[in-house]
Amino acid sequence: MPKITLIEFNGTNHTIDADVGKSLMLNAIDNGVPGIDADCGGACACGTCHVFLNEDWSEAAGVANSLEDAMLCMRPDREEVSRLSCQIEITESMDGMTVRMPEYQM
Structure with missing residues (x-):
């Protein structure tokens, strides 16, 4: 299980054991990480699971498709x-990944 750290805008860190094959959003919700609202349930229709990747992890997470963009x-x-964390599928290669959350998602 890859360990992923999500950082709230206020600096609070949440390191989770993420399930491979599930989205980052679902993993965050399953682990009780505040700030990932996911109002649309992962349908890429609301933007309430917005995260900022550490640039070192951009390649592992892939690029946004046209709907996400x-x-x-x-x-x-x-x-x-x-x-959008609903569009990032967790893989073993993401072990150690860090993402930040925007201010409004506190």
């Missing part, structure tokens, strides 16, 4: 490393 374009806090 469209959702991220509506975010005023979008960064180059922005992703």
Whole structure:
């Protein structure tokens, strides 16, 4: 099980044991990580599971597809490393990955 750390805007760290094959969003919810609201349940339709990847992990997480990119374009806090955690499927190669959460998702 890869260990992934999610960092709230206030600096609180949550290191979880993530299940391979599940999305980062589902893993965060299953582990009680606050700040991943997932209002649409992972349908890539709301942007409430927005995270900022550490640049070192961008390749492992892959690139946003056109639907995810469209959702991220509506975010005023979008960064180059922005992703929707519902669209990141966990793999063994993500062990040690760190992501930050935006301010509004506290």
